[in-house]
Amino acid sequence: MRYALVHEWLTPKATGGSELVVKEILRHIEADVYALIDFESTNPDSYLYGRSIGKTFLQHLPGARNGVQKYLPLLPLAIEQLDVRDYDVILSSSHAVAKGVLTTPEQLHICYCHTPMRYAWDLTFDYLQASPAGRGVAGILTRYLLHRLRQWDVISANRVDYFIANSNHTARRIWRCYRRSSKVIYPPVELDRFPFKAQKEDFYLTVCRLVSYKKVSLIVEAFNHLKLPLVIIGDGPELNFIRQRAKSNITILGEQPNEVVEKYMASAKAFVYAACEDFGIALVEAQACGTPIIAYQGGGALETVRDIRQNPINGTGIFFYPQTPTALVESVETFLEFQHQISSDSCHSMATQFTAKIFQTSYLEFLEDCCRHSRAKNFSKKFRFL
Incomplete structure (x- = not known):
């Protein structure tokens, strides 16, 4: 089976829990990597150094290296430009838009969700109050864009076959935002x-x-x-x-x-x-x-x-x-x-x-269960058709 791993952004400044999940997955699964932007494959200090990574047009926009979030309205469009049709299984590591990658009915998509998009949901009003874009005429436009972003976020959640949450707290947020159940697997800690x-x-x-x-x-x-x-x-x-x-x-x-x-x-x-x-x-x-x-x-x-x-x-x-x-x-x-x-x-x-070992065992077992269930379901469909 061919695997693709999709993450939001890969930069030297992005070194949090979501990046640890990506790193740990790649230790045990041979997958091609895709992201909105990538500045890690050229970073000699990164475990991704020298790796071929699929990117989007955001890679070439001014200031993307220091924070692609400034192009927030373009993120859904950008993630949908990643072509992952040649893979059997899509593994997304998502805290914003990675789960929105386009897949086919024959593919299996498993999303490790670190959080539903914070600035579109729980932190909307914090974001509006803290940013100049949240006030005046610009504030009206920003509110509309966040409204549309929430709509896209829910639609894109329907592209995922199975959700994994990094905590029970996140699992409750996934249910509240998307009305989807999820398996809780805590992230690895070094x-x-x-x-x-x-x-x-x-x-x-x-x-x-x-x-x-x-x-x-x-x-x-x-x-x-x-x-x-x-x-x-x-x-x-x-x-x-x-x-x-x-x-x-x-x-x-x-x-x-x-x-x-x-x-x-x-x-x-x-x-x-x-x-x-x-x-x-x-x-x-x-x-x-x-x-x-x-x-x-x-x-x-x-x-x-x-x-x-x-x-x-x-x-x-x-x-x-x-x-x-x-x-x-x-x-x-x-x-x-x-x-x-x-x-x-x-x-x-x-x-x-x-520990990383506990994450490894839980993640790989869940992946195998999902693959087994998906194969059985596809076989059943073909059998009924024949």
């Missing part, structure tokens, strides 16, 4: 990268892209009040805004290489996270280091973190709710009361539930 350290230092840490929905400004406001040491690692459009808001107890390091991130994760007293994530791979990475978590009580965190107050034996952190600075302040103060009850070994043990 646990070996993160050193285990039982002895912690006296600082808190957050690592993420500095965009509005990550709620880093909320963390800054809370720690301004707490006056406790906080380290922020990450880059993004909110970097300058956060620097202006942060007081002297907050250190902002910006973007850092992996070895620096790993060192801080292993040494932090606690890892703080305020976003509602679909899975939240950073929470698992921190726990792999034996580092406790202080996280917003929502999204994938409910599946990767155990609150010590409900799990006194094997708890790995503290949740806060609602998503406000005041709630986070109270949660940090509660953490200081319970920190000695949270074992670094419990944190590491929790992280081991999300």
